[in-house]
Structures are given as C-alpha cells and as structure tokens.
Amino acid sequence: MQRRGLLTFALAAAGGIFALSGKRAQAAPPDKQKVVYHLSDADKVAFVLGNIRNHYEGVGGPEHVTIALVVHGPALKAFQTAQSNPDLARRVGEFHKDGLEMNACGNTMKATKITLADLLPGFIAAEQGGVVRLAELQGQGYVYLRP
Numbered sequence: 042m043q044r045r046g047l048l049t050f051a052l053a054a055a056g057g058i059f060a061l062s063g064k065r066a067q068a069a070p071p072d073k074q075k076v077v078y079h080l081s082d083a084d085k086v087a088f089v090l091g092n093i094r095n096h097y098e099g100v101g102g103p104e105h106v107t108i109a110l111v112v113h114g115p116a117l118k119a120f121q122t123a124q125s126n127p128d129l130a131r132r133v134g135e136f137h138k139d140g141l142e143m144n145a146c147g148n149t150m151k152a153t154k155i156t157l158a159d160l161l162p163g164f165i166a167a168e169q170g171g172v173v174r175l176a177e178l179q180g181q182g183y184v185y186l187r188p
Contacts, residue, residue, distance in 0.1 A: 073105060073106060073107060074100060074105065074106040074107070074184070075107045075178075075181070075183040075184065076096065076106060076107070076108050076109070076183060076184045076186055077108070077109040077110070077111060077175060077178040077179065077185055077186065078092065078093060078108065078109070078110045078111070078186050078187070078188070079111055079171075079175055079185065079186065079187040080110060080111065080112045080116045081113050081114035081115065081116050081171075082114075082116055083114075083115040083116050083118065083119055085116070085188065086119040086129070088188060089188050090129070090132050090133075090136075092186070093108060093110065093136060093141065094132070094136075096108060103139040103140050107140070107142075107183075108140075108141050108142070109141070109143075109144060109183065110136075110142070110143050110144065111144045111167060111171045111175050111178070112143070112144065112146065112149075112164075112171065113145075113148070113149045113167075113170070113171030114146070114149055114171075117145055117146065117149050117150070117153065117155060117160075118153070118155075120133065120160050120161050120164065121155060121159050121160060121161075122159060122160065122161055123159070125161055129161075130161055133161045133162075134161070134162065134163070136163075137162065137163030141163075142165070143163050143164045143165065144164070144165055144166075144167040144171065144174050145157065145160055145164045145165070145166055145167060145171075146167050146170055146171030146172075146174075147166050147167055147168040147169065147170055148170040148171070149171065150166060
C-alpha cells in the first residue's frame with residue numbers, strides 16, 4: 042500500500058512541476074526574431090522590400106525583430122544611387138533608420154565596379170561575399186528567407 046501511495050504522490054508532484062514549468066514558459070517574453078532576407082533577382086527588389094515592411098508591421102515594429110538584407114548579383118544595381126528611383130531611396134532610408142542591416146556583396150561590387158559610395162546610404166560591404174554573409178548570419182541564429 043505504501044508503495045502505491047508513494048508512486049501516486051510522485052506522479053502527482055511530477056505533473057504539478059510539469060504544469061508549472063509550462064506556465065512559466067508561456068509567461069516569458071518571446072525572443073526577438075532574427076531574420077535575414079536574401080535578394081539576388083533584380084525583378085524581386087520591390088517585392089522583397091515589401092516583405093520587409095510587412096515583417097516589421099507584422100511583429101509590431103523594428104524593436105521586436107532584427108532584420109538583415111543581403112543583396113548580390115543583378116539586384117545590387119537597383120540600389121545604386123544613380124539607378125534607384127525616389128520611392129526606393131525613401132524606403133531604403135526608412136529601413137536604415139529602423140535598423141535594417143543592408144549588406145552588399147563584395148564579389149558583386151568588385152565584378153561590377155560598384156563601391157559603397159555608389160550605393161544608397163546605409164549599405165555595408167560583405168567583403169567575403171553575399172553567400173558567406175548569409176551563412177554567417179544563419180550561424181548566428183538568423184532565420185533565412187528568400188522570397
């Protein structure tokens with residue numbers, strides 16, 4: 042009889058601990074999301090920027106998410122100051138103020154003879170290349186998105 046009572050007590054205690062641990066996990070604030078967007082297609086520039094805007098709005102603002110954008114290949118030309126349209130320049134400026142980390146592929150910059158001075162303000166060079174930067178960010182826990 043004592044064994045049965047002891048077993049019942051142990052199971053009840055374990056269930057109580059399990060229930061309390063679940064409540065504590067639910068009450069803890071969610072971690073800040075970390076997301077990296079990959080952009081290489083010139084025809085997807087507006088779409089990806091729209092996704093980033095929607096992401097900020099969907100989580101309640103830039104204070105709830107850290108977003109990085111890695112641009113390489115043909116898409117990088119769209120961000121050249123001389124090539125960009127005023128709407129694109131405005132959106133990029135807003136994102137920069139929101140804390141968006143904008144990475145320009147160093148390999149694409151070398152191949153196309155584009156410098157950081159040629160790009161809209163806020164870009165930093167991914168010296169080792171865009172794909173290397175993507176892998177680094179994923180290694181830091183960023184979720185990879187390629188719309």
